[in-house]
Amino acid sequence: MAKWVGRCPECHSWGSVVSAAFRPAPVVVAAAPAAPARPISQVDLHSARATATGVAELDRVLGGGLVPGAVVLLAGEPGVGKSTLLLEVAHRCALAGRRALYVTGEESAGQVRLRAQRTGALHDELFLAAESDLATVLGHLDSVDPQLLVVDSVQTMSCPGVEGSPGGVSQVRAVASALITTAKQRGLPVVLVGHVTKDGTVAGPRVLEHLVDVVLSFDGDRHSTLRMVRGVKNRFGAADEIGCFELTDDGIAGLPDPSGLFLSHHDGAVSGTAVTVVVEGKRPLLGEIQALVAGSGLANPRRAVSGLDSSRVAMVLAVLERRGGLKLAGSDVYTATVGGMRVCEPAADLAVALAVVSAESDLLLPPRTVAIGEVGLAGEIRPVTGLRRRLAEAARLGFRHALVPPDVEGIPTGGMRLHPVTDVASALPWLRR
Numbered sequence: 095m096a097k098w099v100g101r102c103p104e105c106h107s108w109g110s111v112v113s114a115a116f117r118p119a120p121v122v123v124a125a126a127p128a129a130p131a132r133p134i135s136q137v138d139l140h141s142a143r144a145t146a147t148g149v150a151e152l153d154r155v156l157g158g159g160l161v162p163g164a165v166v167l168l169a170g171e172p173g174v175g176k177s178t179l180l181l182e183v184a185h186r187c188a189l190a191g192r193r194a195l196y197v198t199g200e201e202s203a204g205q206v207r208l209r210a211q212r213t214g215a216l217h218d219e220l221f222l223a224a225e226s227d228l229a230t231v232l233g234h235l236d237s238v239d240p241q242l243l244v245v246d247s248v249q250t251m252s253c254p255g256v257e258g259s260p261g262g263v264s265q266v267r268a269v270a271s272a273l274i275t276t277a278k279q280r281g282l283p284v285v286l287v288g289h290v291t292k293d294g295t296v297a298g299p300r301v302l303e304h305l306v307d308v309v310l311s312f313d314g315d316r317h318s319t320l321r322m323v324r325g326v327k328n329r330f331g332a333a334d335e336i337g338c339f340e341l342t343d344d345g346i347a348g349l350p351d352p353s354g355l356f357l358s359h360h361d362g363a364v365s366g367t368a369v370t371v372v373v374e375g376k377r378p379l380l381g382e383i384q385a386l387v388a389g390s391g392l393a394n395p396r397r398a399v400s401g402l403d404s405s406r407v408a409m410v411l412a413v414l415e416r417r418g419g420l421k422l423a424g425s426d427v428y429t430a431t432v433g434g435m436r437v438c439e440p441a442a443d444l445a446v447a448l449a450v451v452s453a454e455s456d457l458l459l460p461p462r463t464v465a466i467g468e469v470g471l472a473g474e475i476r477p478v479t480g481l482r483r484r485l486a487e488a489a490r491l492g493f494r495h496a497l498v499p500p501d502v503e504g505i506p507t508g509g510m511r512l513h514p515v516t517d518v519a520s521a522l523p524w525l526r527r
């Protein structure tokens with residue numbers, strides 16, 4: 095019997111309970127399948143094979159290229175280069191003899207053409223439409239019949255008959271679902287641009303990331319030309335790959351070998367620096383950590399951090415004070431990476447510690463030395479993942495010595511000389527005049 099309920103017993107909110115008629119679950123009747131189920135070894139492979147986009151660094155993240163019917167979401171902050179990258183992808187597609195349709199709801203067709211002229215992406219098989227109505231976009235699809243669709247951006251498109259303003263939760267969901275249905279029906283790869291909110295997540299409903307097949311995040315430092323595409327989700331390949339690009343006035347170019355970018359090229363050795371190897375996705379990258387220690391007149395000395403995780407740096411400084419006998423209480427400490435690199439991996443801890451001590455004492459690490467290891471609260475050096483890959487990359491770039499965590503027996507050194515250190519205090523004597 096129906097009874098009035100004022101407060102929801104689950105979420106405790108008032109007046110949110112509505113009455114609904116009870117309907118029994120419908121009985122599902124068997125229907126004849128359009129395509130019969132087949133033994134797995136007889137399933138057609140062709141329809142699931144990726145086609146390379148021609149932008150090698152992107153293909154690496156996608157797991158080879160675009161699969162027919164796949165919907166990819168490329169999310170990033172404004173100005174990071176999403177439109178530039180996707181115009182390049184559409185251009186490469188056109189160059190390979192496959193027609194591409196680029197739909198822009200953000201800019202006028204003239205603006206996109208200007209960008210294409212600047213970046214050398216003009217091609218007659220690259221079609222352009224400035225459109226924000228989804229029904230018209232589907233109309234364009236029928237008349238152009240492309241083999242790649244780029245929609246810039248999912249937040250500017252609106253679906254007729256759906257409530258809410260473009261970019262809102264219901265509109266974004268409706269636009270994405272309609273495009274996904276179209277993509278699957280036509281076997282057409284679709285790339286959607288997605289805006290991100292201040293905290294770096296994709297704007298709009300969370301469900302968007304579940305709907306699409308691939309989610310890529312595109313980021314880079316405002317003050318550097320380096321851009322990285324990271325796989326966040328990938329139904330067709332590994333999600334831990336990254337692609338590196340350089341964004342210049344002439345457009346965007348892949349950077350197959352970005353490691354050297356994050357090292358400063360000193361002529362002589364300079365105190366306050368230490369080189370480490372971080373792993374981004376599967377890719378090892380050499381990075382230089384710099385530190386400066388200066389006498390402070392402040393009651394609370396400054397602790398400025400750039401490119402590193404400030405809480406990890408604070409932890410390393412505390413360990414150095416307590417376990418390394420370093421006196422930093424009266425000093426400002428600045429720590430930074432080079433070239434806009436962002437390092438949040440614990441594997442860089444040892445290099446941070448050595449850079450700070452080097453800055454404070456004016457002592458130097460031996461030339462061509464990298465330092466790899468996580469620093470624990472007891473000052474112990476903890477093992478890191480992928481050590482073998484890190485060593486190989488350091489060796490490739492001409493490094494010869496590596497300070498590493500203990501227990502490295504049997505690890506291929508790639509020509510490097512390994513110097514296991516058990517704790518921070520035993521690493522410090524490596525700093526010399």
Ligand SMILES: Nc1ncnc2c1ncn2[C@@H]1O[C@H](COP(=O)(O)OP(=O)(O)O)[C@@H](O)[C@H]1O
Binds near residue numbers: 171174175179341
């Ligand atoms: N005419 C231009 N000359 C040089 N750089 C430009 C020009 N127009 C735009 N840019 C730069 O290209 C970068 C990428 O822009 P864009 O691809 O539109 O980014 P997004 O689509 O991610 O917002 C921006 O940082 C911008 O400063």
Ligand SMILES: [Mg+2]
Binds near residue numbers: 176177178200246
């Ligand atoms: Mg744009």
